[in-house]
Amino acid sequence: MKKLLSLLLVSIMALAVLAGCSTSSKLETKEPAQPAASGGGKVTIGLSVSTLNNPFFVTLKEGAEKAAKEAGVDLIVVDAKDNTAKQVSDIEDLIQKKVSVILINPTDSAAVVTAVEAANKANIPVITVDRAANGGKVVSHIASDNVKGGKMAGEQILKLIGGKGNIVELQGIAGTSAARDRGKGFHDAVDGKDGVKVAASQPADFDRAKGLKVMENILQGNKDIQAVFAHNDEMALGALQAIEASGKKIAVVGFDATDDAVKAVNEGKMAATVAQKPALIGETAVKIAVKVQKGEKVESSIPVDLELVTKK
Template sequence: MKKIFKLASIAMIATMSMGAFAGCSSSSSGTSSSTKSDSKKIGMVVSTLNNPFFVTLKEGAEAKAKELGYELLVVDSQNDSSKELSNVQDILQKGVSALILNPVDSDAAASSVAQANNEKIPVITVDRQANGGDVICHIASDNIKGGEMAANFIKEQLGDKGNIAELQGTPGASATRDRGTGFHNIIDADKNLKVVSSQPADFDRQKGLTVTENMLQSNPDIQAIFAQNDEMALGAVKALNTSGKKAIIVGFDGGDDAKKAVDSGEMTATVAQQPDLMGSMAIENVKKILNGESVDKNIAAELKLYVNLNYS
């Protein structure tokens, strides 16, 4: 295997492949017909706070809201789309002037967005898209490019030949779809690279452990694992340690636990996002919307590859 230089960075600057961003004004903002909104109160509905990535996302939003003088109301959907809808309904009743939504499931989130649209409350989505409703602005990493980064790294380390396993995220989430699309764009184009198993583990560490154990039993010659987030990658680390096997493990998010695992050699790399930046950007764009300014329809945050110095 080739040795890898520490913190090899590949910047994915905020550029979208479908042409220039369309400007979008705050015409969707306004006062609810049933509940008077408070211009200094913002609602934030997060898919789960049982994941360090989304905790950091929340903390970034909270810090920026405090700096700009907003009250931020944060609720946890606990990875349950029905709870997400209930959370949105509840938070709208508290008179928020804008809604920041991090969906559990992109299709199901359309109902949540529609609730805010009915109350004429502007919606920003973060990290995961909503497949329906009027969303003024979406802030996320370019997950397709991130999946491609992971695949190209694995391909290089395997020497263009090998058996690969994939741990998928929550079915229906846009991050699951896009990271998988990017990964398969690269891997499926090379006949010498074979994905021997691809299974969902719901972005969860314990499920990542269990699914990886099952994969290793069915396919003992797995040489690399791509996990669509760090939590699943850390579960895969534990499964490999228990089995006594070795494999390249690449995660996605760049959380502190994952970086420590990369530094120690347990993980090989992670595609690092900046959730605190995304949370901060969401608040900044809410401020623009509430001030009647135009914002970009899609805003991409930078990605970089965090890799181990001595993996071989």
């Protein structure tokens, strides 16, 4: 009887040990796992472009895609189509996707502020590209020195017209830093010069069709024009169409050095264009975004070189 009780006691103790091990195992499986990084551990960068209906920004996007591929990161590109409301909505979508960094090429420097602030609240770093934002916290701004570029264009025009004549300025989208800065540089170069007058200064929104229409209207009201400075090549090419249709000889200087503009310069149709190197801007933006994602310090403003393109 005592032997039977001893065996029974040993069996009960063994069962208790097994139960304890089982409970311990279950508790271990319930411990929370570490959260995985978005995209399966891969860095994801968002790029909001003002419009892909402009060759300059297409080239910028391609530069960004090249750099992203080389760095082994994902790049999500969204096209605002020059619509400020759509750009804000696009950026909100990128925030919802929890991208690592957001690159923004603003359609409007003022209107984009709310989107920048939304990214700030979500603790997603923001980098502006080509055009600046008027507010919100931006880690770095990557662009050409647009003031310097505008001045280069103005000085070239003064040479072309021999320091005397009437000039037309075709402005970009009002509210963008690019339009503001290029205009400032241009006026720094030409204002106050004896014999030189800016006969007309009107917006054509960085658009070729609008550049054509605005230039047509200006030529109807003012026959005595010696040169045109357009804040980008699309407007310059539109202005060139209007000038060719009028049969006049007017020097046209653009900005961006798009393929169509460089071709027009080499053919002697356009006088010059300021090369802004959009592919390099896009590449630089992604490289800086990768550094930011890694927690590395970056410069608050990173300039990309400019050069004046004239006929070879």
